[in-house]
Amino acid sequence: MKLVTAIIQPEMLDQTMKALVRHGVGGMTISEVSGYGRQQGHVEVYRGEEYTIDFIVKVRLEILVDDPEVEEVVQVIAGAARTGSVGDGKVWVLPVENVVRVRTGESGLAAV
DSSP, X not given: OEEEXXXXXXXXXXXXXXHHXXXXXXXXXXXXXXXXXXXXXXXXXXXXXXXXXXXXXXXXXXXXXXXGGHHHHHHHHHHHHOOSSTTOEEEEEEEOOOOBOTTTOOBGGGGO
C-alpha cells in the first residue's frame, strides 16, 4: 500500500478530483496549503503598494492506493493537474505499513 501525495494549483482541483473519481479512486483527503518551490513567491500590487507574497496557496491531495494502482493514479493526477506553467505542482509516493479503520477495527486494504 502507498500514500500518493500531490501538491497542485487550486484552480486544477475540480478537474483533478473528477479524473480521479472516473478512474475509480474511492476517497481522498484535501487540504489547503501554502509554500513555494522554484518560483519563490511573487510580487503583487494592491492600492498602489507592492507586496511580496512569499508563500503561494496550493492544494494538497492525499490518496491511499494499492501497490498495482500507484503509477496509474500518479499519471491521472499529473495529467489532470497539468497547465504547462511554472508552479503546476509535484506528486510523490510513500510506503504505508498499515491502515486501521477506527470505526470497525479493520486493517490493511480492507480499511481503505
